[in-house]
Amino acid sequence: MSIKITEITSPGCSHCARVREFLKGKFKELHPDVEVEYIDVTTPQGMALVQKHMIFASPGILINGELFSTGGLDQDKFLKKIEEVKLSKQSL
Numbered sequence: 200m201s202i203k204i205t206e207i208t209s210p211g212c213s214h215c216a217r218v219r220e221f222l223k224g225k226f227k228e229l230h231p232d233v234e235v236e237y238i239d240v241t242t243p244q245g246m247a248l249v250q251k252h253m254i255f256a257s258p259g260i261l262i263n264g265e266l267f268s269t270g271g272l273d274q275d276k277f278l279k280k281i282e283e284v285k286l287s288k289q290s291l
Contacts, residue, residue, distance in 0.1 A: 202263060202284055203234045207248050209257035210241065214271045218258050221274060230281060 206222065208215040222235050238245045240257060252259060256270030260277070262284060267277065 201234070202230075202232075202281065202288070203236065203261075205248070205259075205261040205264075206235070206237050207240055207245055207254060207257065207259035207261070208237055210239065212257045214256075215258040218260070218272045221272065225274075226278075229278070233281065 204222065206215065206218055208219070219237065226233075227235070238248060240246065240249055240254075240259075248254070248261070249259065252261070252266040254266070254269050258272070259269050260267045260272055262280060267280060
């Protein structure tokens, strides 16, 4: 069961910093098996993801390559979505 979270960040973005703090702290404690990567929006990879997913506010959050949110993160909705993804992967 593999779940990958991608945070597309912007330099100096306070929302991005809060999301990163959450992902490296509380989230990692609850879900140590979930891979998390951080991609700077100013890199070619970051720009491609912004264009592909039409991300207009930082951070952009992807779960397994699908856009979950932009411009911040509702932690409760995010944690619920991760549980749903884990359950769906277990039933496969």
